[in-house]
Amino acid sequence: MKKTFKRLGITFACAVMTFTCILSPVGSAFAAGSPIKTSGSGVKMTFAAWGDPQVSTALTSREKYVKASAEDLKSSQSKIDALVLAGDITENANQKEYDAIYSDIVNTGVSNFITATGNHDIRLGKYENAKSKFVTFTNKLNSAAGSSLKISSMHYSYSVKGYKFIVLGSDETQLEEATISKTQLNWLDSQLKSSANKGKPVFVIMHQPLKNTHGLPNTWGSSDKNAGTVGAQSDKIKSILNKYKNVVLITGHLHTGFGKYSYQKVGNIHCVNLPSVGVDNSDGYYNENGLGYMVEVLGNRVVFRARNFNKGEYVSDYDITIYLDRVKSSSLSATSYTYNGKAKTPSVALYDYSGNKISPSNYTVTYPSGRKNVGSYKIKITFKNAYKGNPTLYKTFTIKPKGTTVSSIKAGSKKFTVKWKKQATQTTGYQIQYSTSSKFTGAKAVTISKNGTTSKTVSKLKGGKKYYVRIRTYKTVKVNGKSTKIYSAWSKSKAVTVKK
Secondary structure, three states: OOOOOOOOOOOOOEOOOOOEEEEEEOOOOOOOOOOOOOOOOOOOEEEEEEEEEEEEOOOOHHHHHHHHHHHHHHOOOOOOEEEEEEEEOEOOOHHHHHHHHHHHHOOOOOEEEEEEEOHHHHHOOOHHHHHHHHHHHHHHHHHOOOOOOOOOOOOEEEEOOOOEEEEEOOOOOOOOOOOOOOOHHHHHHHHHHHOOOOOEEEEEHHHHHHOOOOOOOOOOOOOOOOOOOOOHHHHHHHHOOOOOOOEEEEEOOOEEEEOOOOOOOOEEEEEEEEEOOOOOEEEEOOOOEEEEEEEEOOOEEEEEEEEEEOOEEEEEHOOOOEEEEEEEEEEOOOOOEEEOOOOOOEEEEEEEEOOOOHHOOOOOOOEOOOOOEEEEEEEEEOOHHHHHHOOOOOEEEEEEEOOEEEEEEEEEEEEEEEEEOOOOOOOOEEEEEEEEOOOOOEEEEEEEEEOOOOEEEOOOOOOOOOEEEEEEEEEEEEEEOOEEEEEOOOOOOOOOEEEO
């Protein structure tokens, strides 16, 4: 049994990274009978997202919610480019259940059916039989819709209007979790590598969530860290997804209503957990039946519009807005300066994924105070206008201390004495480097911790050998709370042959 969240009789507000939502108790009033319609101009692609229909020949009450939700899609005033089913399509994967849900949704008018398997779709009987039923079901739906999508595996990818969907599926029978093979993990990485980091969202569909997301393991009613998750490969999947920008991971499985567990940002990954469209929901602030999202993709964001498909109502208090990272590269006019007592203000240049320079009217650059003394400085870049919501960027530049020069070197027996010009302004001390190689291969170093010192004798050397010597200054500063030495450039080297 899942642990049920006790809804508090107050209004909640939360903000997670680039996502902002207002979470309200069930008592909020919503306009009834509002047909599906895109929110306005600029919508490039739209799809419905459902979790866990779990149509059952035994538990027949669920199907009425699926049928009502399908009718809601059918009555849409806008074209729906796809219906995403994030697993647990059936209760026991028998043919009657597949036939029932096929009849329920085939005439909804959506252009594509993007389906994933859940544990209920594969956990009974032979894996190959479950796979065959799922593949046949998916291909039959898409054929009826006039879609070119045709699959032969439980994991596959497909593009809708130029937006990539990547579907993961277990490679063997499992009761609750999934097995994602190394082959499928490598495939996932290659799919993301070819599609992500282009300023557009990539949608990854997987039935079970990652570990430690969406309130797990508590929302599964367990203390086991893997309970309710995709299982043993969770960390590997997370690592792959985290390598790329604008990845939206859509999961189901938890039967959690709209609320604080619906969205979570994990590194670069935008995790959205779907409520159930068929099974009873719990643990949310809005737990009715027939829930899901109408998803709209715009130029700078993806909006998950919460909807009660059973009642034909938008539940806008639980909408999720994910702003996309559309900046491909950023640079400063200079990242390193030498101290001269004047404030440094490097200019910023940003470029989009088409290689075009982004107008400064779309962002604000905030420089740290000071910027005169030796140190490391962080510039903050926030976005507005056409780039509103783009994740904040930070760029760093360094002011180095002035260097010094070697004044003289005097050879001694297996030693030398080096003298240099004093450089006491914005320095802590000096570092001397010496080597028998003019390229300073295998060089050794000596640190002088007082900036007033101007000479040093280096001993225990090899008599009769020629040594190359150079020097630089340094200053110890705090960088991210840690003491760090910032060095000047090296002086020109001088050579000395020590005596035997």
